[in-house]
Amino acid sequence: GQQVMQIPQYQHVQEGEDFTTYCNSSTTLSNIQWYKQRPGGHPVFLIQLVKSGEVKKQKRLTFQFGEAKKNSSLHITATQTTDVGTYFCTLVFGNEKLTFGTGTRLTIIP
Amino acid sequence: KAGVTQTPRYLIKTRGQQVTLSCSPISGHRSVSWYQQTPGQGLQFLFEYFSETQRNKGNFPGRFSGRQFSNSRSEMNVSTLELGDSALYLCASSPSAAVPPLHFGNGTRLTVT
Numbered sequence: 001g002q003q004v005m006q007i008p009q010y011q012h013v014q015e016g017e018d019f020t021t022y023c024n025s026s027t028t029l030s031n032i033q034w035y036k037q038r039p040g041g042h043p044v045f046l047i048q049l050v051k052s053g054e055v056k057k058q059k060r061l062t063f064q065f066g067e068a069k070k071n072s073s074l075h076i077t078a079t080q081t082t083d084v085g086t087y088f089c090t091l092v093f094g095n096e097k098l099t100f101g102t103g104t105r106l107t108i109i110p
Numbered sequence: 111k112a113g114v115t116q117t118p119r120y121l122i123k124t125r126g127q128q129v130t131l132s133c134s135p136i137s138g139h140r141s142v143s144w145y146q147q148t149p150g151q152g153l154q155f156l157f158e159y160f161s162e163t164q165r166n167k168g169n170f171p172g173r174f175s176g177r178q179f180s181n182s183r184s185e186m187n188v189s190t191l192e193l194g195d196s197a198l199y200l201c202a203s204s205p206s207a208a209v210p211p212l213h214f215g216n217g218t219r220l221t222v223t
Contacts, residue, residue: 033210042200043153045211088153090212097166098143098212100153 004091006101014109019076021104023089032072033090034063037103043088046074081108112137114203114215122221128189131218135182135203141165142184143212144176147198156199159184160206188220196222 005024013019023032031050035043047056049065049072056063062075076083089101115134123129135142143158143166155168159178176186182203188195198219202212 033212035212042214042216043202043212044214048210097168098155098158100145100155102152 004089004099004101006089006104008104009102010105010107012107012109013079015081016078019079019083019106020073021087021089021106022071022073023091023101024071025091027070027093029069030092032065032092033098034072034074035088035090035100036085037088038085041085046087076106079106079108081110084108114201114213116199116201116215116218118218119216120219120221122223123191124223125191125193127191128187129191129220130185130187131199131201131220133184133186133201133203133215135184135201136213139203139205139213140182141204141206141209142178142182143202143204144184144186145200145202146170147200147217148196153200156186191222193222196220 007022011019031048033048034046036046037043047063049063052069053067054065060077064073072089074087086103086105088103091099114136117132133142141160144156146154146156156170157164157176158166162178173189178184198217200214200217202214204212
């Protein structure tokens with residue numbers, strides 16, 4: 001079956017440090033989406049990446065899609081307490097079925 | 111615009127019973143998908159409906175079923191409940207199938223005792 005690896009599973013950082021989560025697929029993707037879920041909340045859409053090698057930025061967040069369209073990363077610069085939550089990659093395969101990654105739970109130490 | 115509405119918010123059932131969860135999508139959205147979220151398994155895709163037709167289905171047993179009505183509202187049903195069905199069930203809507211973003215509801219927390 002299609003494997004979705006997201007690493008790390010947990011990340012604790014000091015406020016102000018950077019954070020990166022990685023998402024890997026064993027199969028070429030149609031596109032990838034990223035969502036953030038705050039504790040006690042529901043997933044909220046962050047961004048979609050479609051093109052090979054695509055890089056998109058949202059303020060302190062940088063999203064990257066691998067050249068082979070099999071992996072992606074989300075990097076947060078200078079984390080803030082508002083960044084706390086679980087970040088999910090969502091893989092979209094050719095059949096348009098969405099598969100969520102296992103998520104990376106980010107906690108911030110003030 | 112009102113967001114995605116899921117009812118009920120909380121539900122407690124006993125093993126062997128069945129349950130029906132409801133989801134009202136954002137007005138104008140025709141695609142509704144359902145997800146099960148548990149601490150151990152994360153977010154798992156159940157099924158997706160578009161214009162009353164099931165377009166995709168996840169790897170769940172036949173006890174899990176769903177449907178979509180002509181007004182795009184959707185229901186999912188779980189029959190013969192098991193303890194392992196305890197989870198947060200999330201519904202998401204989008205304008206059309208597989209077109210982001212998915213807009214999630216607040217979920218229904220199901221506890222099976």
